[in-house]
Amino acid sequence: MSALLEVNDLCAYYVTSAYGIERTVQAVERVSLAVRENEVFGIAGESGCGKSTLLKILLGMASPPLRIVGGSVTYHVNGGSLDIFALPEAKRRQLRWQVVSYIPQGSMHALNPVRRIRDTFHDFIRAHRRLSKRQIDEFVGDYLGNLGLPSKVLDSYPHQLSGGMRQRITIALATILSPPLVLADEPTTALDVVVQRGVLQFLEEVRQRQESTLVLVTHDMGVHANLADRVAVLYAGQVVEEANTTTLFAQPVHPYTQYLIRSLPKLDDRTERLSIPGRPPALDNPPTGCRFHPRCPYAMAICKTTAPPLEQVGPNHRAACYLLSARGGDGSHA
Numbered sequence: 200m201s202a203l204l205e206v207n208d209l210c211a212y213y214v215t216s217a218y219g220i221e222r223t224v225q226a227v228e229r230v231s232l233a234v235r236e237n238e239v240f241g242i243a244g245e246s247g248c249g250k251s252t253l254l255k256i257l258l259g260m261a262s263p264p265l266r267i268v269g270g271s272v273t274y275h276v277n278g279g280s281l282d283i284f285a286l287p288e289a290k291r292r293q294l295r296w297q298v299v300s301y302i303p304q305g306s307m308h309a310l311n312p313v314r315r316i317r318d319t320f321h322d323f324i325r326a327h328r329r330l331s332k333r334q335i336d337e338f339v340g341d342y343l344g345n346l347g348l349p350s351k352v353l354d355s356y357p358h359q360l361s362g363g364m365r366q367r368i369t370i371a372l373a374t375i376l377s378p379p380l381v382l383a384d385e386p387t388t389a390l391d392v393v394v395q396r397g398v399l400q401f402l403e404e405v406r407q408r409q410e411s412t413l414v415l416v417t418h419d420m421g422v423h424a425n426l427a428d429r430v431a432v433l434y435a436g437q438v439v440e441e442a443n444t445t446t447l448f449a450q451p452v453h454p455y456t457q458y459l460i461r462s463l464p465k466l467d468d469r470t471e472r473l474s475i476p477g478r479p480p481a482l483d484n485p486p487t488g489c490r491f492h493p494r495c496p497y498a499m500a501i502c503k504t505t506a507p508p509l510e511q512v513g514p515n516h517r518a519a520c521y522l523l524s525a526r527g528g529d530g531s532h533a
């Protein structure tokens with residue numbers, strides 16, 4: 200499968216200033232990854248590790264106080280390559296929704312609370328297609344019908360819909376122009392478990408129907424286990440491990456990934472779940488060396504001074520941890 204989107208050595212910081220004191224939050228630090236056509240690429244990690252910031256940059260929506268400090272984001276579409284930082288804003292806007300669309304964190308952000316759903320669809324489609332009101336009505340009605348959504352929701356305001364229906368509508372809005380790539384930021388986080396399952400199934404059905412690629416951001420490893428083909432684990436703005444989902448869950452090699460997986464609830468398991476000790480660091484003053492070292496039970500002297508490189512540890516498997524070289528790269532411990 201070829202890459203649809205490539206990120207190379209990306210660094211992006213929030214630079215703010217108050218009372219003459221400048222503060223730099225290193226939210227994305229040397230991130231490299233490639234998203235392949237037709238896959239579900241998961242991005243995992245605790246709150247504050249830079250997931251939403253990364254998505255914002257992929258969408259070409261980085262704006263002050265967020266600054267791109269280095270690296271590149273390249274889309275490979277229609278036989279050509281587009282460097283998102285080199286594109287004029289008008290072209291970037293065109294890229295959004297035609298090539299890449301976005302399901303934001305919290306569905307209320309996508310739907311205007313004071314407009315009926317129908318009007319939100321109209322506003323959106325009119326901004327991108329030259330269609331009459333009647334044609335838009337038909338287009339939207341057909342699309343919702345094909346997805347099994349009742350057309351009567353079009354006459355509702357967002358607050359009149361259940362959380363699950365609102366999120367399905369948000370997904371329908373983001374995908375109605377059939378973009379080849381969809382970026383979803385915590386698409387089910389605010390929903391209860393049963394509703395969550397239905398919405399994820401809906402998202403996957405839409406993806407399969409459109410044969411599109413999905414970048415799925417969530418801190419919930421259970422969601423990645425169910426839906427993602429590959430997963431990148433972010434910690435404090437950096438990719439610490441990336442692998443096929445089955446490999447990642449069967450043989451996680453980075454201690455942080457191991458914690459994330461062990462903290463998942465298991466059916467019929469009454470033993471206490473292992474929570475990750477400590478808290479993620481503040482990114483205006485991240486730890487030196489391996490950013491995970493203050494929380495890592497295996498930390499060695501070198502971990503405190505020098506950041507481990509992200510290395511290939513197997514087919515389709517990369518990780519950044521000195522334990523790998525100490526163990527000859529087989530990655531099997533505890």
Ligand SMILES: Nc1ncnc2c1ncn2[C@@H]1O[C@H](COP(=O)(O)OP(=O)(O)OP(=O)(O)O)[C@@H](O)[C@H]1O
Pocket residue numbers: 213215224226244245246247248249250251252253264304418481482
């Ligand atoms: N506008 C901003 N100004 C300064 N710092 C910011 C800004 N937005 C985010 N940050 C910081 O950047 C870091 C990454 O934030 P981000 O929202 O990308 O994390 P996240 O992984 O999406 O978290 P969550 O799971 O809570 O959504 C955090 O330390 C956050 O405090």
Ligand code: SF4
Pocket residue numbers: 453454455489490491492495496497498499502507519520521522
């Ligand atoms: S590099 Fe060191 S501190 Fe970082 S995860 Fe590996 S063992 Fe732990």
Ligand SMILES: [Mg+2]
Pocket residue numbers: 250251252304384
């Ligand atoms: Mg976020």
